Amino acid sequence: MSILGVPVLASSLKLTVAATGTETAKAKGSFPLSEYTPYGYLDNPFHSWNLHRSGVLRSSPGIGLGFYFPAGPGGYFDFAKNGVYEAHLRLGFLINGQRFWTPEDFRPGQLTSPYHSKNLLTFAFAEDGTRVESTFLQVGENAVAANVAVQGTRPQTVRLMALLDCKLGGAVWWGRDGLVGGYDKASDSVWIRSFAAGKVFTLVSDFSSEAHFVGQEEADLQSWLVSPSKIEEGLSYYPKPLRAALLFNIDARPSARAEHTIVLARADNSALAGEEARHAMAKTQDERMTKVTEDAAFWSAAPRLEGDWPTYWKHGWVYDLETLRMMVRRPIGMYKHSWDAMQIQAPRTVLAESSIDMWALSYADPATAKEVLYGLFANAPSEGIPCSREDGEMNMVAADGTECGTSISWCYPFFCAASIWSRSADKQWLSRLYPLLARFLRWTVQNRTDADGFVIGKCSWETGMDASTRFLIQQPTGGELIEFLRIVELQAATSQAAGIMLQFAEALGDTNSREDWRKTQQVFAEKTQALWKEDWFYDFDTRNGQLVTSVGRDVGQVAPLFCGIANDEQKEKMRPALRKFFADSRAGHASPAGTEDWRDGLHWSSLVLPYIESLWSAAELELASEVIHNIAERVYSSTDRSSPANPSSESKHLASAPKLGWPGISCEVWGGQGAYGGEGYGWGAVLPAHIIRNLIGFRDPRQPDELLLSPNLPNSFLASGRTYRVSNLQYRGALLELAIHVLDSQRVRIEGIWSGSIRSVAVKDAEGAHVSLESAGSAWQFEGTNHRQYLMRIAGISEV
Numbered sequence: 200m201s202i203l204g205v206p207v208l209a210s211s212l213k214l215t216v217a218a219t220g221t222e223t224a225k226a227k228g229s230f231p232l233s234e235y236t237p238y239g240y241l242d243n244p245f246h247s248w249n250l251h252r253s254g255v256l257r258s259s260p261g262i263g264l265g266f267y268f269p270a271g272p273g274g275y276f277d278f279a280k281n282g283v284y285e286a287h288l289r290l291g292f293l294i295n296g297q298r299f300w301t302p303e304d305f306r307p308g309q310l311t312s313p314y315h316s317k318n319l320l321t322f323a324f325a326e327d328g329t330r331v332e333s334t335f336l337q338v339g340e341n342a343v344a345a346n347v348a349v350q351g352t353r354p355q356t357v358r359l360m361a362l363l364d365c366k367l368g369g370a371v372w373w374g375r376d377g378l379v380g381g382y383d384k385a386s387d388s389v390w391i392r393s394f395a396a397g398k399v400f401t402l403v404s405d406f407s408s409e410a411h412f413v414g415q416e417e418a419d420l421q422s423w424l425v426s427p428s429k430i431e432e433g434l435s436y437y438p439k440p441l442r443a444a445l446l447f448n449i450d451a452r453p454s455a456r457a458e459h460t461i462v463l464a465r466a467d468n469s470a471l472a473g474e475e476a477r478h479a480m481a482k483t484q485d486e487r488m489t490k491v492t493e494d495a496a497f498w499s500a501a502p503r504l505e506g507d508w509p510t511y512w513k514h515g516w517v518y519d520l521e522t523l524r525m526m527v528r529r530p531i532g533m534y535k536h537s538w539d540a541m542q543i544q545a546p547r548t549v550l551a552e553s554s555i556d557m558w559a560l561s562y563a564d565p566a567t568a569k570e571v572l573y574g575l576f577a578n579a580p581s582e583g584i585p586c587s588r589e590d591g592e593m594n595m596v597a598a599d600g601t602e603c604g605t606s607i608s609w610c611y612p613f614f615c616a617a618s619i620w621s622r623s624a625d626k627q628w629l630s631r632l633y634p635l636l637a638r639f640l641r642w643t644v645q646n647r648t649d650a651d652g653f654v655i656g657k658c659s660w661e662t663g664m665d666a667s668t669r670f671l672i673q674q675p676t677g678g679e680l681i682e683f684l685r686i687v688e689l690q691a692a693t694s695q696a697a698g699i700m701l702q703f704a705e706a707l708g709d710t711n712s713r714e715d716w717r718k719t720q721q722v723f724a725e726k727t728q729a730l731w732k733e734d735w736f737y738d739f740d741t742r743n744g745q746l747v748t749s750v751g752r753d754v755g756q757v758a759p760l761f762c763g764i765a766n767d768e769q770k771e772k773m774r775p776a777l778r779k780f781f782a783d784s785r786a787g788h789a790s791p792a793g794t795e796d797w798r799d800g801l802h803w804s805s806l807v808l809p810y811i812e813s814l815w816s817a818a819e820l821e822l823a824s825e826v827i828h829n830i831a832e833r834v835y836s837s838t839d840r841s842s843p844a845n846p847s848s849e850s851k852h853l854a855s856a857p858k859l860g861w862p863g864i865s866c867e868v869w870g871g872q873g874a875y876g877g878e879g880y881g882w883g884a885v886l887p888a889h890i891i892r893n894l895i896g897f898r899d900p901r902q903p904d905e906l907l908l909s910p911n912l913p914n915s916f917l918a919s920g921r922t923y924r925v926s927n928l929q930y931r932g933a934l935l936e937l938a939i940h941v942l943d944s945q946r947v948r949i950e951g952i953w954s955g956s957i958r959s960v961a962v963k964d965a966e967g968a969h970v971s972l973e974s975a976g977s978a979w980q981f982e983g984t985n986h987r988q989y990l991m992r993i994a995g996i997s998e999v
Contacts, residue, residue: 228499230491234308235315235514236839237262239863240273240543240879242317242525245340248545249590250532253340255543255879257861260302260843262310262322263289264335264343265364266465270544273861273878282368284393286400288335288343288463291424293358295327298425300360302842315514315863317521318490328352329451338486342464342479346487349458351451359447360424361461363402365391366440373397378441380433382411386473389413389443398465399472405460405480408445415439460484497524501563502891506924506938507916515835515886522865522884523560527567532589536574537567542867543879547594548575550585551610551663551805556881558615559888561622565929568619569628576635583642597658598678606656607643608692608758609663610805610882614812617699621899624931626707633703637712640696644719647689649741653726654689655682662686663805669753671740684747685739687730688758688809694723695762724764734772736765754780754800760813770817777817780810781826787871801830802869804882811893820911820986827893828913830869831886837873838862845872895925895937896988903996906930909988910939910947917944917985931996933957942982949989950980956995963990 238258246253254268265287270276291300298304305324314321314334321334329351338344349357367375374397382389383401387408392399412423413433420442423430427446435441449457460483464476501520504513526539528546539553540546553575561568579585586595586604595603607613616636620629649655656662658678659670665677672679697719704713730736730746736759737746759765760773784801800806807830814823840846840862857875860866865884867876874883891897896909912923924938933955940948951959959979962970965988972981972991983989 228495230314230316230494230498231503231513231517232313233510233514233517234311234313235517236841236862237310237312237322238841238843238861239312239315239320239518240317240525240861241320241335241337242543243337243340244529246543246546247528247531247540247589248547249588249592256337256343257878258320258335258863259287259289259364261289261291261300261304262333263287263362263364264320264345265289266343266463271878273544273864274867274880275542275544275877278368280369283370283372284368284398285366286391286398286463286465287362287364288345288402288461289362289364290322290333290345290347290461291360291362292331293360293424294329294331295355296425297326298421299324299326299331300421300424308841312863315517315521316490316494317524318494319487327355329355329357331357334487336483336487336490338462338479338483339475341466341475342462344463344479344483344486345461346483347449347459347461348456349449349451350453350456352453354453355451357449357451358424359449359459360420360444361402361404361447362420362442362444363389363391363400363463364440364442365393365400367393367437375437377434377436377439379435380413380441380443382413382431382443387445388473388476389445390469390472391441391443392469398467399469400463400465401469401472401476402443402445402461402463403476403480404445404447404462406447408447410446412442412444412446415441417442420444497564500927500929500934502887502925502927502929504890504924505926507921508923509835511835511839512831512890514839515831516890518838518863519559519865519884519887520563522879523556523563523881525879526556526560526881526884527571533580533587533591534574534578534589536578537571538574538578538589539571539881541881542877544877547588548578548586549594549605550575550612551605552882553585554612554615555610555804555808555885558618559885561619562888562891562929563927565619565623565625569623569625569632572616572619573628573632573635576632576639579635582638583646585639595660596678597661597680598676599657599680601657603657603661605663606647606661606689606692607640607654607696608686608688608755611692611695611761611808613640613692613696613699614808617702618899620703620706622930624903629703630707633700633707633709636696636703637700640693640700640719643693649682649685652722653685653739654693654723655684656686656689657682662689664755667753669738669747669750671747671750683741685726685730685741687727687736687738687756690723690727690730691736691758691762691764694720694727694764697723698763727759727762727764731759731769734769735776752776754806754810757810757813760816761809763816765816774817774819777810777814777819778822781822781829784871785829799871801826802871804869804885807869807889808885811889815893815898820909820988821914823893824911824913824986827886827889828915831890833872834869834874834883834886838865840873891925891928895923895939897925897928897935897937898988900930903931904993906991906993907988908937908949908991910949910983910985912939912941912947912985914944917941917947919943930957933997939985945984946982947985948980948982951978953977953979956997957993958995959991960994961992963992965989 241256252269272278334346374393380391388403390401410427466472541552557568584604593602660677666674670681701716856872866874867880898907926936928935936952938950
């Protein structure tokens with residue numbers, strides 16, 4: 200067993216992964232080991248924004264991890280201007296004269312991460328018969344530990360350099376004069392602190408060093424690793440960095456694994472820094488096992504991609520689910536429940552992002568998703584605005600001083616709640632959430648309608664589409680008022696929300712509200728229909744009494760399809776525009792870097808949701824599969840790349856693309872060349888839900904005893920003999936392993952195995968014809984056609 204408590208170090212000194220990169224941890228109760236990118240983030244659960252800034256933990260080039268305070272360079276924070284410090288724990292190795300320090304020192308593919316969760320990040324490589332693993336984890340709030348394990352096929356001495364690498368940021372404050380550092384012989388540690396004030400950083404280990412280094416220059420450090428000489432230049436003035444390192448020798452043996460721990464700690468003074476380091480050293484192994492256990496609990500029920508899915512899809516899937524886990528923050532301030540951070544850099548609660556994040560997380564951890572979604576409304580500082588920071592500060596105020604929150608149509612919170620309910624049937628949860636949803640819907644109708652009763656947005660921030668040209672006015676900020684516009688999706692989403700509340704009322708026996716919900720659903724469906732012209736639904740400008748046709752069609756205007764309002768004739772007329780949205784997106788209309796450009800709605804997770812669901816309403820299943828395939832290809836190939844640099848290209852189009860986000864983490868924008876924008880952004884991590892719904896075809900059930908299964912693989916996946924499997928699909932407390940086995944370019948075999956008491960009884964196609972179902976106990980299978988829908992009747996459902 201390795202330092203992780205999982206079989207990473209093998210006797211062959213190679214990770215025992217298949218050539219396709221499938222996970223090695225076949226036991227369902229452990230993290231899926233593989234060869235992930237050696238880049239990413241760890242979760243710092245202590246970090247919030249207004250009440251407790253603690254910083255983010257981002258991987259360093261090569262082997263390492265760093266504190267960025269108060270946040271990092273990954274968006275939603277101007278680190279170059281406002282960063283206070285970064286402090287990294289970096290490791291370098293010398294094996295048989297070969298240096299392994301910078302990313303360039305490793306051969307392509309040599310450095311990987313076999314374990315890549317929000318809790319643990321392992322770096323691994325092998326050289327000359329020796330395998331090295333370095334596993335990083337946070338210990339408490341103020342320490343990062345690296346567990347280093349070395350084993351060789353023959354006796355060999357490995358040199359290890361542990362570096363404390365510090366740099367002050369652009370923020371002007373009392374302690375930004377410079378950095379000073381040194382070596383403490385008594386504790387065999389190095390330290391760096393800022394002056395005239397600021398944190399103290401110290402680096403210690405659990406074994407004796409051979410030499411130490413204090414200096415500014417990276418070149419000196421690299422030479423020192425190969426040929427140690429005394430370098431003690433322990434002073435630098437801003438903006439110069441300062442580095443302090445310890446050098447160790449580790450004896451690698453074939454019969455025994457050498458393991459050691461290095462700790463970087465931070466504190467307000469020298470005594471506290473030493474105490475923090477000693478405490479972290481003593482707690483590291485217990486903390487590591489706690490985190491392994493926590494990961495195992497999550498992955499024991501989380502869905503996994505297995506079989507012939509592309510390797511980078513399997514990896515991207517893991518990065519997404521781990522990013523969603525990071526979104527869940529501890530209760531603090533006015534938040535009495537766990538809450539969704541929206542993004543990890545400068546966390547805040549936003550109705551839209553919390554809803555779509557928890558919708559996606561519900562496929563892996565429904566209990567947490569339900570509690571966070573309930574807390575979103577229960578913690579709201581006012582009944583209609585569940586958007587704030589943890590101290591109650593409102594984070595979205597319009598130009599007239601009105602406190603705002605994202606609207607009923609941005610990420611469709613009622614749809615998200617209904618989807619979770621349909622798969623969990625948790626009446627206790629629904630009975631708690633229902634009155635809060637009712638309060639929010641009624642508040643919207645009472646406070647965000649115009650003189651004729653149409654729902655409006657106060658400003659473009661409230662609609663979610665910040666400063667979009669769709670709103671017809673100059674918007675220096677996005678807080679400017681747009682109340683003169685009747686936006687299509689606001690009417691459709693209100694009708695949909697009322698329809699969902701009607702379903703909830705019937706499930707809970709609320710007979711007093713049913714007629715109210717039914718009437719509201721009808722009224723806003725009619726208002727939506729009033730916005731139809733020829734072949735599309737358009738916004739309406741009350742200033743001139745005209746539908747707005749001058750700014751082009753917007754992806755968000757598919758809402759009447761998604762919300763079940765468009766009739767059959769309208770669906771048919773809208774189909775060409777639905778197809779054109781995807782054709783234009785695939786043609787590559789890339790957003791200029793640094794702008795909020797809404798020309799391509801399929802770059803935005805918030806708009807992909809209504810668009811992809813509208814394709815199902817329009818019976819465009821094949822198009823839905825191609826859209827998700829296209830997005831997953833460009834996003835997952837970028838998040839799993841082995842370098843933070845953009846892929847090189849001679850194309851001017853690609854050369855001008857936005858800088859891609861850090862690998863190993865989900866990012867805000869699903870750009871044409873890959874994921875970019877805010878790093879560690881929840882709605883950038885919802886692709887697993889779309890793959891489950893739109894490719895594997897596990898749709899929300901319409902009736903408790905009837906599953907809607909719609910095998911919908913992209914055509915490029917239809918190679919005979921391939922199998923695309925998702926394990927751990929959760930339905931009413933049971934787990935389903937669902938696989939699509941390709942028979943030919945059209946025919947597939949759908950295979951499943953239930954856990955628990957549920958059994959599959961019968962299958963019909965969309966026209967109601969019976970389909971032959973073979974079943975044996977919990978296992979079942981039937982043959983069908985790709986891009987077709989099937990209804991499976993099940994029995995043995997237990998009440999939740």
